[in-house]
Amino acid sequence: MTRTPVNVTVTGAAGQIGYALLFRIASGHLLGPDVPVNLRLLEITPALKAAEGTAMELDDCAFPLLRGIQITDDANVAFDGTNVALLVGARPRTKGMERGDLLEANGGIFKPQGKAINDHAADDIKVLVVGNPANTNALIAQAAAPDVPAERFTAMTRLDHNRALTQLAKKTNSQVSDIKKLTIWGNHSATQYPDIFHAEIAGKNAAEVVSDEQWLADEFIPTVAKRGAAIIEARGASSAASAANAAIDHVHTWVNGTEAGNWASMGIPSDGSYGVPEGLISSFPVTVKDGAYSIVQGLEINDFSRGRIDASVQELAEERDAVRGLGLI
């Protein structure tokens, strides 16, 4: 049976994450090896030519699953009938730019894109926001799309999750595949909290295996939370291939589900669980079944974790208040 192609829109398609992402979508890593895709590339007008260059290379790969590529600078066209939207293009913070300026500049991008999704996307639309500040950009887009169920707007903390897996595996001389139930809580920022208290390494409690609170507080958490800045320092550019990989993981999990006995971290609109105010787009542990995620319930949060979750959530609340003050939500 021939399957109907899934429409996947990527914004910022000519950027560095776009370049690392598009080829993996087209080769079947996003949705599965038997799912054909149509790609829609949204860029600003001056970057259309670069996007055309990437599309030429996609053509030259002769990917059997790639059924079409459309390039546009019009969000209404880019999101028409879209099933999966990866919002990567964002305004980076430049020298002298205050946080409020950054939020306002991104509001100018994510508000119209949210509206275009609201007006044109397919009923089953799933949105992943990668462009920073990802959680609050997702909130802006979601607020501009009142006809789309709020839970379809998510923000990426899977890169943080993957970073934490590797740091923990290195510390414990284990394999990343042995580690389950790790959680990123809060914002995709330096305040995020990677939590190993419920994680398991080959079936044993990770915090007990590590048994080193100083390493946790002084090395593990700051290494994971500040990894983006460390990559920028080392590469002279922000993480791209690992960010694209995490975007693939996030959507793949959302569409295909979590494995039994494990969960993933996703930035999602809070339902009030774990004391996170309802509506904030915060990272939680989630399981996914049949294309829908649920927050893992009933985890005991110790004092060490509580203070850190609260601090990151407080930052999210401040960002929400700032964009509310700017009339963006």
Ligand SMILES: NC(=O)c1ccc[n+]([C@@H]2O[C@H](COP(=O)([O-])OP(=O)(O)OC[C@H]3O[C@@H](n4cnc5c(N)ncnc54)[C@H](O)[C@@H]3O)[C@@H](O)[C@H]2O)c1
């Ligand atoms: N959530 C995460 O874990 C994570 C990780 C890494 C990077 N990021 C963020 O992802 C974003 C993109 O990173 P990059 O390295 O690809 O940046 P980049 O500067 O290489 O590319 C961004 C692209 O977005 C385009 N763009 C700008 N405004 C647009 C608009 N209105 N519509 C469509 N396209 C638009 C630009 O023309 C550019 O081609 C940044 O905000 C970065 O901070 C997030």
Ligand SMILES: O=C(O)C[C@H](O)C(=O)O
């Ligand atoms: O682009 C950045 O500021 C860093 C990025 O969010 C990352 O975590 O690598």
